[in-house]
Amino acid sequence: MQLGVDFGTTRTIVAYADRGNYPVVTFADADGDPQEFVPTVVALVDDELVYGFEALRAAEAGAVPLRSFKRALASPEVGPHTVVHVGDRQVPLLEVITGFAASLRHELLTSGSARDLLEGPTLSAAIAVPAHAHGAQRFLTLEAFRRAGFEVTAMINEPSAAGLEYSHRQGRTLNSRRTRVVVYDLGGGTFDASLVKVDGTAHEVLDSLGLNDVGGDDIDVVLADCALAEAGLTWDDLDVRAQAELLGDAREAKERLSPQAKRLVIDVAGRPVIVKVAACYAAATPLVERTIAAMGPLLGMLEATDSPDLSDIAGIYLVGGASGLPLVPRLLRERFGRRVHRSPYPAASTAIGLAIAADRDSGYSLTDRLSRGFGVFREGESGRRLSFDPIIGREVVLPGAETADRVVVTRRYRAAHNVGWFRFVEYAALDQWGEPRGDIVPFAHVVFPFSPDLQGRDDLEQVGVQRTEGGPLIEERYTIDPHGMVEVNLTCLDTGYSQTHALRAREPVG
Ligand SMILES: Nc1ncnc2c1ncn2[C@@H]1O[C@H](COP(=O)(O)OP(=O)(O)OP(=O)(O)O)[C@@H](O)[C@H]1O
Ligand SMILES: [Mg+2]
Known part of the structure; x- marks a missing residue:
């Protein structure tokens, strides 16, 4: 059976090909409840590295977790020598990612919802990397998954995979005049955009652009900054643990934000602080503007202020968890109008597209470009x-x-x-x-x-x-x-x- 594994900065999501359907695998969290992801987190417990939900549980019991370690892969200096800090230990980044992938493989075989359909020990998967990932980033990702016991059948750019999911689901928006889709993928740590040309089941990526340093994590920092300012404090007034808690709280408040919300409450050093949504949005707008400027050339915009050419665009497809922030579709619709669609599965779109790409019977084909x-x-x-x-x-x-x-x-x-x-x-x-x-x-x-x-x-x-x-x-x-x-x-x-x-x-x- 073929898997699609989207190794994300904050969440890792797996989908599989099952006779033309592409379900998302659920995993049991610390309470035994099913979740459609594994948190991309590692923690040190008794000198041993633990991953995913187990790492979150360890964090609740006092261990300092390391999140977003995928971001370290994007550094221009990254290599097999790169180390990260987990608790008080220095661990090679490659070892952390290999350990994470091995734990994912173990969970897939023992507790994931597709365990009865999978045969070990080696699992066959298409995996993804950010569209603008450089060679070392691609190499370390591939190497980690191979060492962890995956047979990697394809490595695909994240938004290109989401483009497959779009045409699988929204094929009716595509016609002979409107043959192109722009995938706008705002994840936890990266922004990626691809222009995909669709001809029946044949997909050709015409161009991909992205930013290695903008994602939902940065919006958390903006919200935390707003809460700190409201409380009259600075980051220096908080110790490491309180800083991590503030960021975690800012993330939770952000994920709960409804389009109508006027205020949000964030705990700063144990005290609730009320922040105006409008002020947070004003502070976060430049981040979203950067993504629009980065995507602009795909729509024929040379400057951020130029008007886009949407004549052959069937849709601008919003995927990635961070596109769930109501500010994001709002700003995009102001710019591009009604052709902006949000994926019904923003977080799982890439994994589903990967499973479609991995499925030899899907009939879909994908031609991609180097993009660097x-x-x-x-x-x-x-x-x-x-x-x-x-x-x-x-x-x-x-x-x-x-x-x-x-x-x-x-x-x-x-x-x-x-x-x-x-x-x-x-x-x-x-x-x-x-x-x-x-x-x-x-x-x-x-x-x-x-x-x-x-x-x-x-x-x-x-x-x-x-x-x-x-x-x-x-x-x-x-x-x-x-x-x-x-x-x-x-x-x-x-x-x-x-x-x-x-x-x-x-x-x-x-
Ligand atoms: N409802 C929501 N509103 C706003 N943000 C959300 C919502 N749900 C999730 N997010 C944010 O989305 C981000 C995670 O998105 P996603 O799962 O697509 O990223 P990822 O795949 O882990 O990262 P990347 O693709 O950058 O490697 C986090 O910053 C998370 O807080
Ligand atoms: Mg992602």
Whole structure:
């Protein structure tokens, strides 16, 4: 049986394919009540890591939980070496995510509502990553799920999966004139938007954009700020535990907000504080405006103030738990009118779309794009000259999971120096001069020996860069796999000396 697993910042949701239906798995919470999610939380109990509902229970008994650890994956510096703090222990992030995924697998097999349909030990699943996830983020997610005993059949961008759920449910809004859907996904920690073209059951993602640092968690902070201001306090007046409680209370108050509410009550250091909803909304509006500006280019808007082109848009589909804040649909409808639809299952839309993608019998197909560019700063004269070469554009279509084909880009040239300095990066966008702009993530820094007499030496950084005449023939080869991960191969064709650089984790210790 095929699963769709949406590893979310605050909640992880699983759906499965069952003869054309895509039900959401329920799990038992601490009281034994069914919930359509597992909280993405870890806590330390007696020197052991516990996850999900068990971690929440431990938190109630006094353990300090770590939430939103998926956010650490988005950091440009993230790698297999990254550690996070759980209680008083430092734990590798990869170990935390692997442990979480292993506990999820265990729950699926023992207590989840689909346990009787599942066969272990390995579970087959499509998983999701934020649309603009960089290579290391994709790699660590995939690696953690594999180590935890999942066979990952596909890794799909979150809003692309939600686009499948839209056309499965709202297919009637699509017609020959209106063939495109914009998915607006405001989750706990990230904002993602995709423009999906739908032709019958064929889905093609035309573009995806997003913000790695805006989500419901940030709205909680805004509400907590409002409550603190009302109480005449600052964050420094609260200890760590009281801060965590304030944020938790702000989140609960936010999730209970009805469209008509005028006031909300948030506990600050044990005392209830009444806050005006209008003031909170005013403070949260810039966050929502940022998401609208980020999505703008998908609707032909170049500036946030331009008017959108909605002529072939069947719907703007709101998914993600944080789109439940009444302010969000309100601001979007002010901008885009009646074509704004909220998903009936905002939190589960991605997981359902993943289950549809994983289901070989669904008849739905999905073509997705890299959505982050890959390029290299080539340094001449040991960094004194720097030029940028965009190698793979963010619009490149990813190879399908079932094809052996890989997207390959090659470059060949005669070396003009004795060594080559390459700073490979992933980038979100290019500016008008063709230089990467905004968020840039390092991929690898490589010093490659062009001169045959330097090949095999390990002190190349010390070798001064010199121009050479008639250098050897060099080939650069770039390959992208179906998960959107790039592998770089540099070869001296004269001698056969070659190096390959890809994202790899260190083997688990012990
Ligand atoms: N009714 C509601 N009103 C407002 N916010 C809500 C509501 N229900 C849930 N949320 C918020 O939605 C967020 C979680 O959304 P969701 O479950 O889509 O995120 P996620 O998948 O865990 O995160 P991400 O997709 O960013 O990794 C939290 O910030 C939560 O407080
Ligand atoms: Mg999500």
